[in-house]
Amino acid sequence: MVENLKEISKSKEQAKQDQEASNYSPLEESPEFEDVQEVTSSGRREHKDEDTDQSEEDLNAGVNYNSLNRSPTLQSQQYGCAWIELGMVGLSLGEKHFIQGGIAQDIRSDGRKRLTYRPINVETGVIPQANGSARIRMGATDVISTVKAELGKPISLQPDKGKVSIYVDCSPTAAPMFEGRGGEELSTELSVALQRSLLGGKSGAGAGIDLSSLVVVEGKICWDLYIDCLVVCSDGNLLDALGAAIKAALSNTGIPRVQVAAGASGDEQPEVDISDEEFLQFDTSDIPVIVTLTKVGRHYIVDATTEEESQMSSAISISVNRKGHICGLTKRGGAGLDPSIVLDMISVAKHVSEQLMNKLDSEIAAAEAGEDES
């Protein structure tokens, strides 16, 4: 059986062999790709007229393009399974070419450039019962993040640090498949990616959140921060939106001031008095932003919508802090990437993150100021 399969794939391999070499170095122009571009750029104007001749040409060019490049459209349905199942949008072949061609020409379906974010809308203090909360809207993607602080005991290995736990919940309002256990896989992936970006290494170095500011009595009492996020509506780029929402929620967080009763000795739990009036604001200048770069064809885009994500060959989410250091990196499924491309994506992400961080900071400050006035 293995032999038969090998023979079937041999013919495919023959066709692929010429392409292999050019696939290896990503910057080389491949002739097939140019054909597709010509067809799509000329065909785009007549795309809506549904001219049958044009669509046949599209189909032929599309078949060549797909088979030589490991049929990215088919495979991307399977890739990043949790992310892609979200957007099981039925895209016709013409629509797929439209998206891919547009990205190649730096004009995306909604008119944005490749490295432009959608307008970000920030509201803070949306959940008054929580210590801090924020709601972020990026286009149709809508996420809410809340922070609750409770007193707890620090881990014995790290007595001078508080604890932070991040959890993402994908609500069924975003997609019906999230009901019950359906969204669990996506939730786990997002939670782990966020923890990796914000909490740094095991020893606590490089963490975006300074855990030692959360300790009340060393070894006995510390603050436990529970950061819970909710995905209300998803249109791609969940990780970036969640990272921004956590940053906004933490800026909005007020930790109540605690007074420790003096004279507690030895193993006794000291008495604490939690003040209702005074609050300490959190220092969020070190919190990194997450930038997800999606690779479609040979170009990277930022802030992909669900349709664009269904056409991706792979994606990398990079978390960059204010100093320009990488605080976390996750490659999110898909085809293999040449290491030089990975390094290139890192430098593009660093460049984009500066603008994103400034924009977010100003939006959060505006939201906080607006909240104070009302």
Place this chain on the structure above:
Amino acid sequence: MAGKPGTTPTTYSPSPTTQKTRRPIFNENDVDWVRPDGRGFHQCRPAFFRTGAVNAASGSAYAEFGNTKVIVSVFGPRESKKAMMYSDIGRLNCSVSHTTFATPVRGQGSEHKDFSSMLHKSLEGAIILETFPKTTVDVFALVLESGGSDLPVVISCASLALADAGILMHDLVASVSLSCLGKNLVIDPILEEESYQDGGLLITCMPSRYEVTQLTVTGEWSTPKINEGMQLCLDACSKLAKIMRSCLKEATSTSQE
């Protein structure tokens, strides 16, 4: 299983770079810091692989890297279980579990919930899914003992098991992880080093195609450091792939005898 008849344990330590001569390196605690098992900073543990560990499976492999022991079995391609939608490419289903006695403290495997999805992402770029449409390939990994750097061992062992099962792949997948302790980069960390790490980097790549299928970075890194770490790991991965290939060749040659 610890007896290795005929094969000397081979190691996939990357080529010595100039950093290795920079020896008097100290941690915050010690002045003259040596790794607990006496390895150099850029020295990996000896790798031991055996295929055909599980008879009932289509393909299986056992890997032992120091104290990390992993067994992986592959079932398939077989009929898709749930009445899923028709798909003209195959499906990959991965599951990684720890035994309760794998960790020093019983039952601590809950930290590693995401290993299954990480394994899936590492392998999906390598398997030629078009060759088994409408069917599923199941990969079940079991960590028998967790001695540090578990996920890379699981991934390498899984690709060996897939090769043993005859699933068509673009290339073997090799995986190596790296820890950043202070200013030093130590490759293939053990459990103790991992718990004190300031940052970690895990790379999974297909060495012959020179493509990275999975990359995870934790902690704060500057770009030159990431570059250095990636180069070290990629070098180690290519050597590990050679060891995996020789293990497969041995398995086929002994079965022909």
